Amino acid sequence: MxxxxxxxxxxxxxxxxxxxxxxxxxxxxxxxxxxxxxxxxxxxxxxxxxxxxxxxxxxxxxxxxxxxxxxxxxxxxxxxxxxxxxxxxxxxxxxxxxxxxxxxxxxxxxxxxxxxxADSPFMHNDNITLIVSKTKADFTISQVAQIVESNKAKLLGLYVSRETVDNVEITLKISSEEMNEIIQTFRRYDYNVISQLEDDMFLEELKDRANYFKKYLDM
Incomplete structure (x- = not known):
């Protein structure tokens, strides 16, 4: 093109x-x-x-x-x-x-x-969009790419979608069949995962624990 x-x-x-x-x-x-x-x-x-x-x-x-x-x-x-x-x-x-x-x-x-x-590979529907944020001082593109690729996924593109005085928000396009490990790795590197994905087991576990704790208090 x-x-x-x-x-x-x-x-x-x-x-x-x-x-x-x-x-x-x-x-x-x-x-x-x-x-x-x-x-x-x-x-x-x-x-x-x-x-x-x-x-x-x-x-x-x-x-x-x-x-x-x-x-x-x-x-x-x-x-x-x-x-x-x-x-x-x-x-x-x-x-x-x-x-x-x-x-x-x-x-x-x-x-x-x-x-x-809209027709570019970056916007292709088969790819997964993930949005993460981190402090400006600690954010590097090389680290983002390393996190994605270390989980046997492909980083198709990224851009800084939002910026404040202290933080940056990064939108990524990723080709992967399993996103949960990528999400957990970002969290281990102190990234805030903003996008809500159905396969984010971390959020599901938090919900389950909250529900269990609520039931315990109601006993």
């Missing part, structure tokens, strides 16, 4: 000399959050549809409102996860793409990128 195959040119980029009304017409016909603005095939930035809607004088040129422009883009070497991060950080559904000369090539559409991510 070559992510560059998903670069689109269906929406024509505007220039700073185009009018506000032309930008509004583009937004009316297409469900886009931002419009790329170029000059001599160089990206100036993007106007957000929300900002364009607030401009009262529709006949003025876009360069009159250059202070509203937002600066973000991807390049041809951007990875799938980098693109997803860019979409989230900029709250947008299109991202301009530049080549190695910083010239405008086109844009990525959020729907296409999410479809590619």
């Amino acid at each position: 070559n992510i560059n195959d998903y670069i689109l040119k269906e929406i024509k980029a505007l220039t700073s000399e185009d009018s506000v009304s032309s930008a509004l017409q583009l937004c009316e016909h297409l469900p886009i959050t931002h419009i790329p603005i170029v000059k001599d095939n160089k990206l100036i930035g993007c106007f957000a549809e929300d900002d364009i809607q607030t401009i009262e004088n529709k006949d003025t040129a876009l360069h009159e409102y250059i202070h509203l422009i937002q600066h973000f883009h991807a390049d041809k070497k951007s990875s799938l996860l980098e693109l997803i991060s860019l979409f989230a950080e900029n709250d947008c559904n299109i991202i301009p793409v530049l080549d190695e000369k910083q010239e405008y090539l086109g844009y990525y559409d959020l729907r296409d990128i999410l479809d590619v991510f």
Whole structure:
């Protein structure tokens, strides 16, 4: 899969000399959050549809409102996860793409990128998702991989899904027929296992002991 195959040119980029009304017409016909603005095939930035809607004088040129422009883009070497991060950080559904000369090539559409991510092995339904957390000072990717692989499982991918001042939360995709040993090993290494799995015997044992203790008190 070559992510560059998903670069689109269906929406024509505007220039700073185009009018506000032309930008509004583009937004009316297409469900886009931002419009790329170029000059001599160089990206100036993007106007957000929300900002364009607030401009009262529709006949003025876009360069009159250059202070509203937002600066973000991807390049041809951007990875799938980098693109997803860019979409989230900029709250947008299109991202301009530049080549190695910083010239405008086109844009990525959020729907296409999410479809590619959904079809990737990382998101395959046959794999198991496990979420664990640990203090930042003690977390290492090499240790996570060692824990998984020492239990004869395959680590297909991971990413930091949440971060606080002191802790990180890691989402893992694992290929394994037996998860209980992996979960117990993470606990022995002082990881907090967040995801709830049906085969987590540790939780079942705790429930059984709690029920037994409750019955004992009720006697």
